[in-house]
Amino acid sequence: MAGLPQQLGKYEIRRELGRGAMGVVYEGWDAGIGRRVALKTVRRDQLESSEAGELLSRFKREAQAAGRLNHPGVVAVYDAGTAFIAMEFVEGRELKDIFDKNERLPLPDVVRLMCQLLDAIGHAHANGIVHRDIKPANVFLLADGRVKVGDFGIARLESSNLTQAGSVLGTPAYMSPEQFMGQTVDGRSDLFSAGVILYQFLTGEKPFTGQLTTIMHKVLKEDPVAPSELNVQVPPAFDAVVKKALAKRPDERFQDAEAFIAALRTVGARAAADSDATLVGSDGEATLAVSAEATLAARPQPAAAAPARPAAPAPAPVAAAGKRSPALALAIAGGLAAVGLGTGAWLLLGKSPAPAAPAVASSAAPVAPAAPAAVPAAATTNDMVITAVGYADASDPRFAADPGLLKTELREDARRRLVEKALSLYVQKQSLADHYELLRSKLLPRSGDFIAAVIQEDPPQTGKDGIASVTTRARVNVREVQKSLNQMSRDERVEFIRNNGDPKISVAITTRSEDGATARSPVAENLLKERIQSFGFRTWSDEGQKDADFAVSGEARFKKLSAKLAASGITVEKTVLTSWTVKAVDKASGEEIYFNTQIPEQMSWATEDQALRDIGKLVGDEFSKGFFLSHFRFVGQTVRLRLAGVGKETAAQLQREISGLLNVLDLKPAGDQLLDVQLAGSGNLADQVATTIVQPLNAKLGRRCFAATGNGGEVGLALDPGCADAATLARLDTLPPAALYDAPEARRKAIVKNPETLRKLAI
Structure with a gap:
């Protein structure tokens, strides 16, 4: 690694094991006694920061604390310098x-x-x-x-x-x-x-x-x-x-x-x-x-x-x-939890050499399909089986110099594409395209965090268009993808346009008086329901909670105040709100996705009904359409696709093309000229097929050759007879995949290096 120090004190530096915002950890070697160590260090730029004193104090304190201990259950400290600690190198797992x-x-x-x-x-x-x-x-x-x-x-x-x-x-x-x-x-x-x-x-x-x-x-x-x-x-x-x-x-x-x-x-x-x-x-x-x-x-x-x-x-x-x-070794240096979270806690990860990837085959040299990985008998409601196609430009000079790099690129692109397809469950296609660069740098590289198991990986192949591809089917934890998307959206302050869902939300608001008496408040509940219904969502009362996707509940606490007006002698009563609490629960998991308690100041009303009306509005203002959509469990839609006007060879080509499209989550043959396709998104199935499948195929062929027909659970994908000639159908083989025509420009350029192929995609 460029810039790797050769020596730290008496220790020879062998490799970097992990780094973060505040520190770096290396594998070191103590030549004097022939012992491997983990060297935890402070980054140079941190030593020049205003917090350097506190950081070094904490660093020293860690050495003092662990160094005081001698126990088989505590990571041992061997030595310490001004800005490093030499620690026991332990192979294991967090x-x-x-x-x-x-x-x-x-x-x-x-x-x-x-x-x-x-x-x-x-x-x-x-x-x-x-x-x-x-x-x-x-x-x-x-x-x-x-x-x-x-x-x-x-x-x-x-x-x-x-x-x-x-x-x-x-x-x-x-x-x-x-x-x-x-x-x-x-x-x-x-x-x-x-x-x-x-x-x-x-x-x-x-x-x-x-x-x-x-x-x-x-x-x-x-x-x-x-x-x-x-x-x-x-x-x-x-x-x-x-x-x-x-x-x-x-x-x-x-x-x-x-x-x-x-x-x-x-x-x-x-x-x-x-x-x-x-x-x-x-x-x-x-x-x-x-x-x-x-x-x-x-x-x-x-x-x-x-x-x-x-x-x-x-x-x-x-x-x-x-x-x-x-299977990877975990080199533990006193717990280097992602070195430098800004907290003084570190977790040192020692990586083993990467295993060799299977050989990549071209279309001229077919390879027997890889055996599918064992799949657990039961998957969680958080998981979804997704099929994705990874692409790479076989003409890239890098692959001629290193054939193993091509197979690695294909596998990695397929896994990134699995995450991208999971994202399409929650975010509109154009919104994904608008923020593709951010997603590509922040979320897509973390495919290993979301893929629970690879079910099948087909042999790689290279088409006449010069694009190599590999098809991967895997079980993806789409719920974790959604949570990471939400977190990234908050961290980066990005407003993704969410897919429209149809969540069902139960509502229950209670009031509690100063004497402890409680009662339901239809007034506050109805105003909260009106707010939620304005998003286009359905609302339920608490007795329908078992059918709801989310349960919103709140409690308002009141007390009565009375004051005698000196001028008239009239006693005036006011209702004062002392606190209110609201929470939202995901009914599928029981997870509390929102909780808030407010203690308002100087809020009083002439009557309790007036207070409850305002409470309903206050609680309603806590929620937005985006809040519910960011937590709604989208599952996609399944449509049976009936191919019409195509032969067996063209049908097989179409199946490969459709598998690679972004909003196609999974695809399985269901009989002669029949495909069961799971689509991201909601709404009319024929419209979904038209935008998700027909448009990219027609963009590739340069003509309106395909059309979606029918409605309901079965939709036809029909080829216009005017496009059934050999020259037109040959374009399915010789032009880049429809998924690249449908991709953001940044994705095209990341994959395709041949200027002529990029020109075809631009057309």
Whole structure:
């Protein structure tokens, strides 16, 4: 790698393992004793920043904290310099990686891993160190099944004054109530965080999810659902352990790691008869480090975790940098969680050499189809099977010099295209084209984050047009694509034009008076319904919640005030709104996608009805059409396509062409001249076929050769007899794929290097 240093102190630098906004981690070699190490460093530009002092203090503190410990469950620190730490190089996997992939673990393994984790935490506590950021990204599972804890970047030493009461440090979904309150924490805060991890092991979900303010509210005020209610395979005895670990008050929790371990072993022994029970994990988050005075809500958080899903096989190793594989070695340097999230927490990923890709075949040298990958028997409602075609220009001189590069490009383009097609579920085609450059740089390269399993990859081929292609069919987590799209939209401040959906929304607004009496408010509900119906969506009352896509609920709290007018002696009563709360829940997953509490000032009304009318408007203003569409679970539409006026050879060519089109999510033969096609979008099926399939095909042929006929579930794709001549049909072979005619210019130029082919596409 260009610019790679050769030496750091006494350590020889071998390769870069990971980098982020604040640091870089290298694999190093200590020649004196023949030992491989992980070298965690601070980036040069960070040393020149105004925060360099705090960064180096935290860096030094991590070395001091981990260096004080000698435990098989803690990543060891060997040495430290001014701006580097030499740490144990450990091969293994993040617990976060296991949770992210929803891998199943037997209940006895959960108990064993948690006890090892707690033993390491207890050792730190016994040596006067509170970790303060226990989370899956900082817990590592070694090949032999042992656990190690890393990243003491925000740990508190008893002798240190660097992290005092009044600062908020940690990761929101794993932070204890006292951390959120900015109070001084002790070891019981780490045990709370460990309790969150236990909850994930048992249920596949984090107990506290949502936006940052929602997480804080739940951590401080709400008890999570008991694990045995979310996962019937969890013995109820575990509920009491989790409840004690997640107690709001430190005095009510386990007082030390040993007590937590003893409780786990006791309930684990009782559950020995259920040792075949298998549990699923969920996802982690990035570390947050802000001052207590800062507004926590100002830091956007990742979307809430998706519900647990059935087991999936371990995905095959991925050849490109930046993609994860269970088989890859994880070099752990005290937990280098994506070096430089701006928080002092790091996670070091050591990548193994990329596996060789299968050979690419041209049309002149056919290769037997690759065997389909094993597909899990059950997929989640978050997953969708998508077919995509990856393209590359075989005439690109780069491929002549390196034949292996062509096969890599084809495979990578097919995977990016899978994500692009998933995006077409949610965003209008033109809007995707308008923002294609942003998507290509920010979202499409992350295909490995969204592809759950590759079902089939056909042999690559090169057509007479000089364009090589490979067709891939995979199961894609479209829900995660949607969440990442929403997050990117917020981060980049991009307003994507969403596809029109037809969500059903239930509404329930209650009022609570100062004496505690509650009542439903039809007045407020009707005004909220009017607002939602103005988006074109259907609304339901709460008794129809089982059929709704989203449930919106709110509560308004009032009190009565009376005042006697001195001039007239008349007593005037006013209704004062003391607070109102609103939340929205995705009914399919139970995920709370919105929560807000307001304490208004100087709002009063002459009558309660007037107050309720205004409340209905206030709650309605919290929601927009885009809000619901950004969370709506689009599933696409299936149409049976009947080909007419074409022979078998042309029908086979059309099938390949249609598979590559953006809004065609999947395609399967359904009989002679019949195709079952799943389309992104909604509305009249014939119109969808006309815009999604007919227009790109006609653009390629340069004439109106195809037309969509009929309606309902079956639509005809008919070839005009005037286009049935050999010269016209030959264009299907000799011209670039219709998908490239239909693609944004940036995609065309990224794939096609031949100027003559680009000219054809422009025509």
